[in-house]
Every structure is written in structure tokens, then in C-alpha cells.
Amino acid sequence: MMQLHRAILVDDELFTRKGLIKLIDWEDCGFEIAGEADNGEDALALIERVQPQLVITDIRMPVIDGLELIRRVTTENNMKPAFVIISGYNDFNYAQQAMRYGVQDFVVKPIDEIEFTSILKKINEKLNAEQEEQSKRERRIGSEMIKSLILGEASEASIAGWERRLQLKKTDFLIYMFAELNDNHRLEPSTGQIPNARFMELVQQELMRITAASQPVNLYEHRNRTGILLPGFLLEPFNGELERFLAKFRAALDIHFGKSVFLYAGSPVYGLAHIRDSYKAAKDALLYKYTNDERIVVYEQMQSEQLNYIGFEPAQFNQFMEHFEELKSDAVKTAVEQWFLDFREKRYAPEAVKMNIQQCVMGIMKTIRSMEGDEQSLSTLKPLLNWQDINLSLGELKNMFSAFIEESGLLVAELRKEQQKGGIQKIKSYIEMNYSQNMSLKSIAAQFYVNPVYLGQLFKKTYGVYFNEFLLQLRVNEAKKLLRQSCAMRVYEIAEKVGFSNADYFVTQFEKIEHMTPTEYRNQLQ
Known part of the structure; x- marks a missing residue:
């Protein structure tokens, strides 16, 4: 959510100022009233003190009128707020002069609520766009600065300029650290993935909130984590204690991301020229990621701990x-x-x-x-x-x-399962091709390098019959075929041909399955 813009009202009529405050939903329009003045001179002092983004002023006022107020602020002051003129005089000459100084709008009393609200919302949109553009420029400059520093490419002059920009004193230390969002992958299509830009935005937001920073903290987007250039003076709310700050920062990010953010802090250094050393220490801190459950690694605390690079026995x-x-x-x-x-x-x-x-x-x-x-x-x-x-x-x-x-x-x-299915089919085919030979479950299992007990179970599971039953049925079926097709062959010859070494045993097994002897089966056909 965007922060409300500061606005001040300048009018010599108290009733007009108070009425305007009550008439408009300022917060809905993106503003808060930061002060009032009843003349231009007081307004100048108020503008200097409050630094508003919007000044709403009457034209005709004592001491310094509205036009002179606008002229002085726009030409003599570093602060460049937006101006809206309100007046009971429908004088377009005033409006023309005011527009030369960049006044946003000219409103005639009595003020129409809908019209004035519309004007404020347009100004709010413009200010938000300008702020966003300024923030982008600041982030870009800060990012380029960090990149130049950690690559060791920054000149002494640029370092000195950046230190002035950051308002760093010689006694101020700096720490480079990483904020790392973990488990932000998308293995399932329904799982949302948080963009890096959103992560950086919330990192910036929480840094400014918990440290009460007056300006954005400089961040740098590394390949898969966010780098943070942290001035030591931002730790003042934590009595300068890095661990307290990191715990608070982690808890703040946990609200947005759950327990998935890891923080790594490098060594403190003095002067931007040495921030590269802190950056290297923060990179070394990454190596200790899996050594604790705290999700916070401070290099100064971990550097003496030896890491293991061993493989499995x-x-x-x-x-x-x-x-x-x-x-x-x-x-x-x-x-x-x-x-x-x-x-x-x-x-x-x-x-x-x-x-x-x-x-x-x-x-x-x-x-x-x-x-x-x-x-x-x-x-x-x-x-x-x-x-x-x-x-x-x-x-x-x-x-x-x-x-x-x-x-x-x-x-x-x-x-x-597929291999077993293919293997048992090979065994079945082998039996069907060689049933007339002397074979047993044990001999087949040995030939195919399978445990006989396992083979027996697999055969029963696959074909619904035990191995011996299958082999016997196969031999009997072939014997029946020979009995039908060859009247000259003796029973003992048929028994031998289908794999029985003992004719009497053949007759017994044949009768067991067909409920008649081989001879009776042949006679029945005749």
C-alpha cells in the first residue's frame, strides 16, 4: 500500500480551511493534512518544515499572497510540491500566471466535493507515478553501486560520492547480507510461485519498517537471492545487536512467506571500499545453510566451525x-x-x-x-x-x-512384474516345446536360474495351476492326440513319446484326469 502524501492548506479564512478538511475524504484521495497556515509567510515556514507533496492555497491573502508563495517555493526552494489554487475570484489572469509556475489546477469557490476529489485523485496518481519512477532510479543507482563495489571496480571518487549519498560517517560500519527465499518452486501446476521482484519489494518494505529507515535500503538482485547493503546505524533500534535485528527481520518476512526465508550476514567492515570483504564473508556463510534450524547464519559466529565434504561409506x-x-x-x-x-x-x-x-x-x-x-x-x-x-x-x-x-x-x-511375466512365459513355452523330455520343477528352475519354490508360486499365480498339473495335462492332451491319430502305436510307446518312462504310471495319471484308461479312450473312438 502506498504511503499517504502530505498536504497543507493555506487560506486566511479559518472556516474555509476547516470546512475543506471535513468536506473531503483525504485518505481515500491518497493524502493526509500535515498542517495549516493563514498567510503566505507562515506557509513558507510550514513548507520548509513539513516538506509536503501538495500545497492547496488561496490567492488573496495578507503579507504574501498565493502567487508570490508559489513563485518563491518553485524558484527558491529545493522542495517542489504540487500546487492547487482555490479562490473566490473567477479571475483567469491569476490562473494564467499560476500555470507558469506549474500549478496543477485552479478551483473556484464554493468548492464542489466531486470536482475537488477528482482533482486530488489525479494528483495522487501523478505523485505515485513520480515516486515509483524515483524509486526505480534509486534502486537502479543502488544496484549499480553494489555491483561495482563487489566486483572491485568502483573508483575512489565514486565511493566517496556514494558514502556522502548514504550519509555514512567514518565510525559507521557496514554489513553485506543475503535474504534467500527457499522452497519457491513449482512442482505442481496449482502451486503459486513468488516472483523475485515481489520478494525484493517486501524485503525492502520490512527493512524500512523495522529499522525506521528514512530512505530505502540498497538492494542487489543476485541470481537466486537478494543482497542487502546494511549500514550499521540502522541497527540502532536493536542497540546495535545484529542477532536481534536478524531475528526481527526473519520474523517479519515469515509473515509474508512462512518459514522459508534464510538470512546470511557477512563480517562488519568500515567504509564502502571494504564492502567486498563483507560480501565474500556472506557468501561463505551460505555454506553453513544446512547446519542449523534457525535459518540465520552469521559468518562471525560460524567461521570456526568445520564443514564436512564426505561421501557415503x-x-x-x-x-x-x-x-x-x-x-x-x-x-x-x-x-x-x-x-x-x-x-x-x-x-x-x-x-x-x-x-x-x-x-x-x-x-x-x-x-x-x-x-x-x-x-x-x-x-x-x-x-x-x-x-x-x-x-x-x-x-x-x-x-x-x-x-x-x-x-x-x-x-x-x-x-x-513385466520381467517376471516375460520370464514365466519363456518357461511355459519351453515346457510346451520339451514336455516329452524328463523334466521337473527343480530341473526347470535350475535351467532358468530361478528358485524352485519361487518358480512354483509364480507359475501358480500366473496360470492358475501348479507346474506339475500343467505338465501332466500337457502330456495327457498329447497322448489323447496320438491315441486318436495312430491306431498302430502301443500304449507304452505313447507313454514314452509324451514323457512317461513308466507305462503303468502313465495309465494311472491318464485315468486320473480322463476317468478312463488310454485303451478305453481309444475303444470309445472306435
Whole structure:
């Protein structure tokens, strides 16, 4: 919301001033009445003190009239407020003179509420546009200044000029810091994403509010975080305590973004010429992102803490992959929980976290490929491969990694089903081609490198009959075919041809299925 513009009323008639105050909804028009004066001389002093954006003045007044007031302010004063003239005299000569000084409008008494409200709203829109344009220029200048400083390209003359512009004293220290919005990605189409410009706008807004800054704080848009050039005098409301300021700043941003903003503060330095050192320290503070839950990293406090750049133990990783391929989801979840606990407690640097996550992703992708699967079909793969291009909290990274593992596990299970289906079909085809040979569940399982118990269960699950039943039915069906087609073949010859080494056993099994002997079956045909 835009801040209300300050307006003052100048008229020698008290009734006119008070009536105008009551007549208009000033706040709705974008203004607040910051003072009144009953003559031009007092108005000059009031303008100097209040620095209004709008002056509403009568023309005919004692001491200094309205036109002289406007002339002096516009030609002699650095302050350039907008002017609106009100007068009981419908004298366009006055209006013509006033317009030379840039007066916005000329209103004749008695004042019409609707007309005057319309004039004020137009002036408010113009002032807002000018303020926005000025803010853009200020932000651009501040951004260029920071860029020049952190690249070490600023000249001594420009540094001195910027220090005057910032009203810095030699005793004022400066801190460079980062504000980083995390978990601001869009994995689901329904999830809203906060633009960088909006984040910077709210960072600026909250900085000015909690520090009571009289002018905008200089910000710089880095690739995925906002840089802040913080003068030490802005910490005065916090007794100069950086930690108190950071806690208040974080809490203010949490109202807008939830618990997703991280703050990193570099070392304090004296003079803009040294801000690059504070910037480098703030960058080093980024490395401690995953070492605590506070979401605040102060380089001065963390620089002595050693970071870890270690990978997973080979045995630990191999066991994880074994559990993953065995689809032991509970064991996999336990391993992931422990890994992310270690990332924090053992102070893993972000680069080490990335290395270990990638090792797991590559291992899982290799498994999927070995099963003739397509890892690109995983919707969770691409975000995980590119997670360092966005800012993620450790908790959100764990969620993303866990979602990838879960989806990958489902794919592996599906691929295994397809492989099993294809494998059992090969076994069935082999049996149908070689049923006349001496075979058993054990011999088939050995030939296809499958556990016999598992093969028996899989065969029953796939075809609804046990292996021995299927083989027996196959042999009996072929025996019936031979009995129908060849009257010369003896029963024992048929038994041998379809895979029975014992003719009596053949007869027994044939009768068990057909409820008649092979001979009876042949005689029945005759």
C-alpha cells in the first residue's frame, strides 16, 4: 500500500480551511493534512518544515499572497510540491500566471466535493507515478553501486560520492547480507510461485519498517537471492545487536512467506571500499545453510566451525541400494532419515549434500536402466537433478528426494512384474516345446536360474495351476492326440513319446484326469 502524501492548506479564512478538511475524504484521495497556515509567510515556514507533496492555497491573502508563495517555493526552494489554487475570484489572469509556475489546477469557490476529489485523485496518481519512477532510479543507482563495489571496480571518487549519498560517517560500519527465499518452486501446476521482484519489494518494505529507515535500503538482485547493503546505524533500534535485528527481520518476512526465508550476514567492515570483504564473508556463510534450524547464519559466529565434504561409506551405500532393489521401503526410509540427520548434525557443506544425493540418484537410474526401464518417465527426476538451481531448505530437499525414491520404487516394482511375466512365459513355452523330455520343477528352475519354490508360486499365480498339473495335462492332451491319430502305436510307446518312462504310471495319471484308461479312450473312438 502506498504511503499517504502530505498536504497543507493555506487560506486566511479559518472556516474555509476547516470546512475543506471535513468536506473531503483525504485518505481515500491518497493524502493526509500535515498542517495549516493563514498567510503566505507562515506557509513558507510550514513548507520548509513539513516538506509536503501538495500545497492547496488561496490567492488573496495578507503579507504574501498565493502567487508570490508559489513563485518563491518553485524558484527558491529545493522542495517542489504540487500546487492547487482555490479562490473566490473567477479571475483567469491569476490562473494564467499560476500555470507558469506549474500549478496543477485552479478551483473556484464554493468548492464542489466531486470536482475537488477528482482533482486530488489525479494528483495522487501523478505523485505515485513520480515516486515509483524515483524509486526505480534509486534502486537502479543502488544496484549499480553494489555491483561495482563487489566486483572491485568502483573508483575512489565514486565511493566517496556514494558514502556522502548514504550519509555514512567514518565510525559507521557496514554489513553485506543475503535474504534467500527457499522452497519457491513449482512442482505442481496449482502451486503459486513468488516472483523475485515481489520478494525484493517486501524485503525492502520490512527493512524500512523495522529499522525506521528514512530512505530505502540498497538492494542487489543476485541470481537466486537478494543482497542487502546494511549500514550499521540502522541497527540502532536493536542497540546495535545484529542477532536481534536478524531475528526481527526473519520474523517479519515469515509473515509474508512462512518459514522459508534464510538470512546470511557477512563480517562488519568500515567504509564502502571494504564492502567486498563483507560480501565474500556472506557468501561463505551460505555454506553453513544446512547446519542449523534457525535459518540465520552469521559468518562471525560460524567461521570456526568445520564443514564436512564426505561421501557415503561404500558399505552403507551398497546396503541402501540392496534394500531399494529388494523394495524394502521401511529400510530405505530409515536410511534416508539418517542421512538427512547426518547432513545437519555433521555439518555437511551444500556441495557434499549434492554429491551424496547425486550418487543415490545415479545408482537408482542405473538399476532402472539395467531392468530396461526409462528413468526419464519419472516426474520427480528432473527437479531432483536440478535442485541446486533453486533454493531448497533441507526439509524440502528430503521431501523431494523421498518422492523420487518412492516413484522409482514403484517403477522398479512394475518393471519386475513385466520381467517376471516375460520370464514365466519363456518357461511355459519351453515346457510346451520339451514336455516329452524328463523334466521337473527343480530341473526347470535350475535351467532358468530361478528358485524352485519361487518358480512354483509364480507359475501358480500366473496360470492358475501348479507346474506339475500343467505338465501332466500337457502330456495327457498329447497322448489323447496320438491315441486318436495312430491306431498302430502301443500304449507304452505313447507313454514314452509324451514323457512317461513308466507305462503303468502313465495309465494311472491318464485315468486320473480322463476317468478312463488310454485303451478305453481309444475303444470309445472306435
